[in-house]
Structures are given as C-alpha cells and as structure tokens.
Amino acid sequence: MTPLSLDAAQADPVGAFQSYTQLYGKKYMSAAEYQKRLQSFNNNVQxxxxxNSIDATYKLALNEFADLTFxxxxxxxxxxxxxxxxxxxxxANSPFCYENVEAAKSINWVEKGAVTPVKNQAFCGSCWAFSTTGSMEGANYLATGELISLSEQQLVDxxxxxxxxxxxxxxDYAFEYIVxxxxLDTEKDYSYWSVGGMCNKLREGRTVVSIDxxxxxxxxxxxxxxxxxxxxPISVAxxxxxxxxxxxxxxxxGEGSCTGLNHGVLAAGYDExxxxKPYWLVKNSWGGTWGESGYMRLERGISQKEGAFGILMAPSYPIKKSANPKHVPEVCGYFGWSECEYGSKCSCSMDFLGLFCLSWGCANKEL
Incomplete structure (x- = not known):
C-alpha cells in the first residue's frame, strides 16, 4: 500500500488516496463522489x-480534511x-479591567493548568461556543482552582x-446568555453531539459554573x-x-493576512x-490531531493594525468574581430528562437486562 506522505501523494495520488481513506475511515456514497474527493485530494496535495517548497515560517501537511475544498x-x-x-x-465604550496590568514577557495557560484538552466541533459551525467555553473554563480555574470542562452543546441548543x-x-452573545x-452546565452532563437539538431545560438549569x-x-x-x-485565556476572533x-x-x-473574521478560537498564551519570532498561542477546536496537537501559533508584533488574521479586532473575556452556584441538582441518565435534588443521588429503579435504565429514582447521599 502506498504510504500517506506528501511525496507519495505526488508520485502516486490514487494509491495515497486509498491509504488516506483507510487511515481516516472515509466512505463515499458513489463512484462519482469518490472521484470528486480524489480530485479535491489531488488539488490539496499540490x-x-x-x-512547503518556499521558505515559509510554518508548514502544511495532509490531514483528515484533505478531501475537502476550502x-x-x-x-x-x-x-x-x-x-x-x-x-x-x-x-466602543466597553470597560477594560486590565488597562493598568503590566503584561508578562510570556505566558502559557496550558502549562499553568487553566485550559482543558483540545475539543472537536466536527461538522458544526459552533466554533463560537468552543471559544466561549475555553475562556470561561480559564476564568473559573483562576477563580476557584478547578478546571471544569463546560458544555458547548448547551450553547448550541x-x-x-x-x-x-x-x-x-x-x-459576546454567548457570554450574555450565560449571565x-x-x-453553564458541564461537558460531562450536557455532552457535545455536533448537531443542534432541542434545549434540555433540566440541564440548562444545572448552572455549575457562573460568570458575572x-x-x-x-x-x-x-x-x-x-x-x-x-x-x-481570552476568546478571540x-x-x-x-x-x-x-x-x-x-x-x-501575519503580514498581509486576511481580516474577514469567520472563526472563534482561544488565545491561550504568547511567547517567542x-x-x-513572537507568536500568539491559539487553541483551536478541530481536534487534537490537527496542527500542533490542536494548537497553532500566529505571528505577534506585526505592523498590520488588526494583527495576524485579525486577532486584535474582537477579543473578549468573561468576568468571574462570584462563587459558583451551590446545591446543583444531579441529572439522571444519559439523556437527562429527570433529576434528583441536591442532597440525593440518581438511583436506577428499573433497568433492562442490566444494560440501561428504564426508570430513575433518587437516593440520599452524604453531603
């Protein structure tokens, strides 16, 4: 089998594409679709x-998106x-509480434990939700010492x-909704489906982490x-x-880069x-196999007023001063359509062959 490398893809596009489809589990509905994806793959290889043939400061590589046009x-x-x-x-008159802060020479919030593992928005235009939860997770960590992964699906739904x-x-609209x-509920309770759905009102009421x-x-x-x-950590566009x-x-x-904002990400630090070469450390939401383990570095300190790819045009962040809500009820089951009040825990009262629960009840637990 032809290995999946850039050189191999140039020498044997069909063989490399076969390797690509196997590696990423790609399946196409028809021969016409297969040929269309092969053509996109060939174009992306070129x-x-x-x-990569020019002396650039960054490299590109084949990845799971190589069968898609831009x-x-x-x-x-x-x-x-x-x-x-x-x-x-x-x-224009938004307050800025960090006006008198002296910026550090460098900072990495990933290393400091304020950033959750890289997530994957999949085939859903929900980058704004991931950017929002990223900065909120960081704010909560700095306020409480707890790193809690928060629910993008709640924002989507x-x-x-x-x-x-x-x-x-x-x-900014997501922050308004959360206030x-x-x-906001946790990722564990209100997990990500990568499609929009009906708002789960029980889980929406599980306000585990708050902002002011x-x-x-x-x-x-x-x-x-x-x-x-x-x-x-700061939400940036x-x-x-x-x-x-x-x-x-x-x-x-970054010099001469586009400024038509279309993607929400997280500024998780900066360094050289x-x-x-100075750079911004940016957490993306395209999975951990993309880029540098899910991150990218954008040039910092350029003459373009908007910054690299417009990163200076619309940054925002949540304010977290108050304690998180207490006495949060526990949601029962994967779909979470029933719950138990604070001080009790979910207990299955009827199951099907021990495989899944048909009916939930509540049992007391130690506080």
Whole structure:
C-alpha cells in the first residue's frame, strides 16, 4: 500500500488516496463522489507541496480534511457571525479591567493548568461556543482552582435568541446568555453531539459554573491583548484562511493576512519561538490531531493594525468574581430528562437486562 506522505501523494495520488481513506475511515456514497474527493485530494496535495517548497515560517501537511475544498471546509468548521449591529463587538465604550496590568514577557495557560484538552466541533459551525467555553473554563480555574470542562452543546441548543447553533454565533452573545441563565452546565452532563437539538431545560438549569459579566479588549490594540492574555485565556476572533485547513507546525506569518473574521478560537498564551519570532498561542477546536496537537501559533508584533488574521479586532473575556452556584441538582441518565435534588443521588429503579435504565429514582447521599 502506498504510504500517506506528501511525496507519495505526488508520485502516486490514487494509491495515497486509498491509504488516506483507510487511515481516516472515509466512505463515499458513489463512484462519482469518490472521484470528486480524489480530485479535491489531488488539488490539496499540490497546494500543500507548493507552500512547503518556499521558505515559509510554518508548514502544511495532509490531514483528515484533505478531501475537502476550502469552500466545503469553511461551511462546516468555521461559524463566527457578526452581531445585530454588523460588528463583532458590544460597543466602543466597553470597560477594560486590565488597562493598568503590566503584561508578562510570556505566558502559557496550558502549562499553568487553566485550559482543558483540545475539543472537536466536527461538522458544526459552533466554533463560537468552543471559544466561549475555553475562556470561561480559564476564568473559573483562576477563580476557584478547578478546571471544569463546560458544555458547548448547551450553547448550541439553548442560546438561540441571537446565536444560531451550528449556523454560527458570537462569543459576546454567548457570554450574555450565560449571565442571564445564571451559568453553564458541564461537558460531562450536557455532552457535545455536533448537531443542534432541542434545549434540555433540566440541564440548562444545572448552572455549575457562573460568570458575572464580560468585557471587550480595546480593538486593534496589541498591548491591550497582551495585558488581557497575561491575566486569563481570552476568546478571540480570527480570519481562518485556506492554509489553516492544513496547518501542521510553525508560526504562521501575519503580514498581509486576511481580516474577514469567520472563526472563534482561544488565545491561550504568547511567547517567542527558537528564532526569536513572537507568536500568539491559539487553541483551536478541530481536534487534537490537527496542527500542533490542536494548537497553532500566529505571528505577534506585526505592523498590520488588526494583527495576524485579525486577532486584535474582537477579543473578549468573561468576568468571574462570584462563587459558583451551590446545591446543583444531579441529572439522571444519559439523556437527562429527570433529576434528583441536591442532597440525593440518581438511583436506577428499573433497568433492562442490566444494560440501561428504564426508570430513575433518587437516593440520599452524604453531603
């Protein structure tokens, strides 16, 4: 079998594509679809090879998205939408609590334990939800010392007055929803399905982690973003380009990059690489096999006022000062349509051959 490498794909595209489909479990409905995907694969191989042949600061590689055109990829893996005012920000007079903070020389919130493992939005334009939970998880960790993975699915299903689930959304609107709802449920309780569905009202009421509000970082202000990221992980919007579809490693150069914001991600730190090139450390939501274990590095300190790929245009973050809600009820079962009040725990009162529960009850537990 032809190995799946860039050289092999150039020498034997059909054989490499067969290896690709086996490696990633790709199955196509018809011969016509197979040929279409093979053509996309060949085009992407040429695109990646052409980029890697130049002296760039970052490399591209074949990955699970290599059978998609960029047009197809962006319809399912991006999803940032502007607000009702046509912008990505609340307003020009938003407060900024980190104005007088002295930015650290470098910071890495992943190493400091404030960032959950990389997640995967799959074929759903819910990047805005992952960006929101990422910064909220960090804020909660800094306030409580607990790293709790929070529910993107709750935002996709329940935050629907302004955001549009898999059809896209905006982090500021998600923060507004979370404040109004009194908090957000955990990933464990309200797990991710990668499709929109009916809001589970019981789980929506499980406000395990709360925030007090949110703020926007001053627009196109790199010093301000550094102050904010020095203080906590920050939700940021970027313009995801075709190169990001196949990003593999290195610092993505920012001069002349696009600024049409279309993707929500998390600024998890900043530093310099071995050659002294400054970068922003960005957590993505395309799975841990993409990029640098799910992360990418965007060039920092460029002359373009919007920053690399527009990263300075619409950063925001949650404010967390108050304690999390207490006396949260426990949701029973995988679908969670029944619950037990604080002080009791779910207990199966009727099961089917010991395989799954048909009826739930509640039993007392020690507090």
């Amino acid at each position: 695109y990646i090879a052409a980029h 047009e197809e990829f962006r319809t399912t893996h991006l999803g940032l939408l502007p607000g009702v005012n046509g912008t990505f920000r609340r307003g 329940c935050d629907t007055s302004k955001d549009q689930g898999c059809g896209g959304g905006l982090m 109004k709802n009194g908090g 509000g949110y703020e926007d970082v001053p627009v196109n202000n790199e010093a301000a973003l550094a102050k904010a990221v020095s203080s906590q 970027i313009c995801a380009s075709q190169a990001m579809q196949f990003y593999s490693s290195g610092v993505i150069a 690489d071995e050659q002294g």
